[in-house]
Amino acid sequence: xxAHFFGATSALLLALASSPVGAQTTVVDEGTFVLRENGRxxxxxxxxxxxxxxxxxxxxxxxxxxxxxEADDLVTxxxxxxxxxxxxxxAVQVEGAEPQRIAGRVAGGRFSARIISPAGEMMxxxxxxxxxxxxxxxxxxxxxxxxxxxxxxxxxxxxIIPRQSRQVSASVSVxxxxxxxxxxxxxxxxxxxxxxxxxxxxxxWVDAQGRVLRLEIPDRGMSAERVAVxxx
Numbered sequence: 001x002x003a004h005f006f007g008a009t010s011a012l013l014l015a016l017a018s019s020p021v022g023a024q025t026t027v028v029d030e031g032t033f034v035l036r037e038n039g040r041x042x043x044x045x046x047x048x049x050x051x052x053x054x055x056x057x058x059x060x061x062x063x064x065x066x067x068x069x070e071a072d073d074l075v076t077x078x079x080x081x082x083x084x085x086x087x088x089x090x091a092v093q094v095e096g097a098e099p100q101r102i103a104g105r106v107a108g109g110r111f112s113a114r115i116i117s118p119a120g121e122m123m124x125x126x127x128x129x130x131x132x133x134x135x136x137x138x139x140x141x142x143x144x145x146x147x148x149x150x151x152x153x154x155x156x157x158x159x160i161i162p163r164q165s166r167q168v169s170a171s172v173s174v175x176x177x178x179x180x181x182x183x184x185x186x187x188x189x190x191x192x193x194x195x196x197x198x199x200x201x202x203x204x205w206v207d208a209q210g211r212v213l214r215l216e217i218p219d220r221g222m223s224a225e226r227v228a229v230x231x232x
Contacts, residue, residue: 187207
C-alpha cells in the first residue's frame with residue numbers, strides 16, 4: 001500500500017473533472033498514456049491541459065497523474081501564462097515509499113521551489129531563463145510545452161526539472177513528418193530529438209498542434225504512448 005504522507009493534497013493538485021481556471025475554459029488536450037519499461041507495461045498517465053483567455057492574458061494549466069503500481073505515483077499541476085507559455089507555478093506530489101511534495105513559483109527570472117518530505121523541508125532556487133520549460137522527470141504530457149516552440153529548424157531550450165532540483169540546457173532537433181499508429185489509427189506526426197545536457201536523450205512525437213503522441217527514452221528502456229489519438 002502506498003504511503004499518502006500528504007493526505008488530501010492530491011485532490012487539490014489534480015481535479016481533472018473540474019475546470020482549473022473557471023468558466024470560458026478550453027480543453028487544449030487530454031488523454032491517457034500507457035507507460036512501458038523494456039516493453040512491459042508498468043503504469044498509466046492521465047492528464048488534461050486547459051486554456052483560459054488569449055494573448056498575453058492567457059493562462060494554461062496542465063494537470064496529470066502518473067500511476068505506477070507498486071512504485072511511487074506522481075500528481076502534477078503546472079501553470080503557464082502568456083503567448084510564450086512562460087512557467088508561473090508548479091506543484092508535484094510523490095506518493096509512495098519516499099513521499100515528497102514540491103511547490104515552486106517563477107518570479108524575477110528565477111524558479112524557487114519548496115521541497116517537503118518526511119525528513120524535513122528545504123528550498124531550492126535556480127534560473128528560469130527566457131523560453132524556459134518545466135518538464136519533470138517521468139511526466140510525458142509536459143513535453144507539449146517544448147513542442148509549442150517548434151519551428152522548422154533546431155533550437156535550444158532551458159529545461160527546469162523540479163524533481164531533480166536542476167536546470168539544464170537541451171537541444172531540440174526537428175525531424176521530417178512521419179506516420180504513427182495510435183490506438184489502431186494512423187496519424188501524422190513530427191519527430192523531435194531532445195538532448196538535455198547530462199541526461200539521456202529522448203525522442204518525442206507530436207501532432208500538428210504539438211500534442212504529445214509518444215515519448216521514448218531508449219537508454220532507460222522507457223516509453224509513453226497515447227492509448228487513442230487526440231480528440232477521439
